[in-house]
Amino acid sequence: MSSALLIERLVKRFATGKPAVDVVSFDVPAGEIVVLLGPSGCGKTTTLRCVAGLEHPTGGRISIGDRVVSEPERGVLVSPRERDIGMVFQSYAVWPHMTVRQNVAYPLKHRRGAGGDIKAKVDETLALVGLAEYAERPVTSLSGGQMQRVALARSLVYRPQLILLDEPLSNLDAKLRIRLRDELRRILKQTGMTGLYVTHDQSEAVVLGDRIGVMKDGKLLQMAAPNEIYNRPADPFVANFTGASNVLLGKVLERSGDKATIDLGAAGRIETWTPQPLNAGDKARVALRAENVRLGESGPANAFTGRVIERRYQGMQTLYDVELGGQRLEALELGTAARHQDGEVSLTLPPDACWAYRDEGALAIE
Ligand SMILES: Nc1ncnc2c1ncn2[C@@H]1O[C@H](COP(=O)(O)OP(=O)(O)O)[C@@H](O)[C@H]1O
Ligand SMILES: [Mg+2]
Numbered sequence: 001m002s003s004a005l006l007i008e009r010l011v012k013r014f015a016t017g018k019p020a021v022d023v024v025s026f027d028v029p030a031g032e033i034v035v036l037l038g039p040s041g042c043g044k045t046t047t048l049r050c051v052a053g054l055e056h057p058t059g060g061r062i063s064i065g066d067r068v069v070s071e072p073e074r075g076v077l078v079s080p081r082e083r084d085i086g087m088v089f090q091s092y093a094v095w096p097h098m099t100v101r102q103n104v105a106y107p108l109k110h111r112r113g114a115g116g117d118i119k120a121k122v123d124e125t126l127a128l129v130g131l132a133e134y135a136e137r138p139v140t141s142l143s144g145g146q147m148q149r150v151a152l153a154r155s156l157v158y159r160p161q162l163i164l165l166d167e168p169l170s171n172l173d174a175k176l177r178i179r180l181r182d183e184l185r186r187i188l189k190q191t192g193m194t195g196l197y198v199t200h201d202q203s204e205a206v207v208l209g210d211r212i213g214v215m216k217d218g219k220l221l222q223m224a225a226p227n228e229i230y231n232r233p234a235d236p237f238v239a240n241f242t243g244a245s246n247v248l249l250g251k252v253l254e255r256s257g258d259k260a261t262i263d264l265g266a267a268g269r270i271e272t273w274t275p276q277p278l279n280a281g282d283k284a285r286v287a288l289r290a291e292n293v294r295l296g297e298s299g300p301a302n303a304f305t306g307r308v309i310e311r312r313y314q315g316m317q318t319l320y321d322v323e324l325g326g327q328r329l330e331a332l333e334l335g336t337a338a339r340h341q342d343g344e345v346s347l348t349l350p351p352d353a354c355w356a357y358r359d360e361g362a363l364a365i366e
Pocket of ligand 2: 044045046
């Protein structure tokens with residue numbers, strides 16, 4: 001499949017500070033949704049604005065379809081209006097003095113070659129975003145979530161080659177955010193749109209993305225399908241940012257391919273998966289999700305004995321603080337019953353869910 005968007009070695013440097021985007025490359029195949037995920041300040045918005053043409057890149061090349069829209073080394077810079085993209089921002093960018101219908105019709109009336117049956121196109125798009133009954137209302141009479149649907153409809157109605165979405169759900173309350181998140185995926189997939197979506201919210205990234213790119217300090221650390229990001233994080237920051245909050249410290253005993261054995265000291269040895277060419281003797285950190293700690297189980301590999309120090313019953317799940325050979329683990333047990341007491345507990349850490357990385361000091365998130 002051809003790439004609807006191709007970004008090659010993109011660099012954006014502002015007047016001061018480190019590069020906001022630091023040699024980033026990826027592509028978005030036609031019909032796919034790619035999500036850029038990362039903490040505040042990692043360069044997501046700047047990347048998106050470079051694609052939109054609202055920011056002038058310092059280096060690299062951006063192509064939309066088969067057209068190069070930005071390549072500073074060759075003096076190429078296509079204006080935002082000529083890039084055929086739709087954009088949805090965090091704030092509801094709607095025309096306050098217009099009805100819903102007028103808002104959605106606006107781009108059809110004001111874009112070259114976007115004519116045709118305006119009423120039919122608007123009606124179809126309003127139905128798609130669930131606003132068919134609101135067409136004749138003043139847009140200011142709508143709720144925040146509905147206004148964001150109007151903004152979405154307005155960028156979908158002329159079927160741009162590419163739609164860019166910058167944290168479009170972050171001004172909505174939690175319940176609405178989840179509903180619109182799930183619906184957004186349906187809407188984008190139904191239209192077959194190609195999308196680049198940026199967020200700091202991992203649950204949005206997983207639900208919406210065909211692929212997720214995790215960014216940190218202007219760099220793209222990993223770009224992969226959601227299940228790969230969650231089960232095979234290429235970098236300790238990716239593991240941590242997507243919720244693998246447990247870290248066990250140790251030393252590499254041996255490695256063969258993507259399998260490593262780590263000496264955890266008092267806890268004993270642990271079998272792990274690793275994306276890195278670790279060497280025996282390297283200091284290592286083993287990352288692991290609380291969800292993957294199997295309390296009360298004695299598996300065929302990585303079976304340990306620990307101690308429950310504290311448990312926090314949360315109704316639908318219980319969190320346990322477990323001491324393991326002088327180190328600390330959090331374990332999560334799903335279900336409405338907490339099955340383990342304080343004190344000694346057997347536990348299994350499935351080797352596939354334990355990921356070893358070279359220990360390069362503390363991991364700071366924000
Ligand atoms: N117009 C600007 N001038 C100077 N620095 C900027 C500007 N816009 C963004 N930055 C800096 O670039 C970095 C990336 O910002 P941004 O792309 O907005 O991050 P994100 O969207 O991931 O939160 C930050 O350090 C930010 O302070
Ligand atoms: Mg941003």
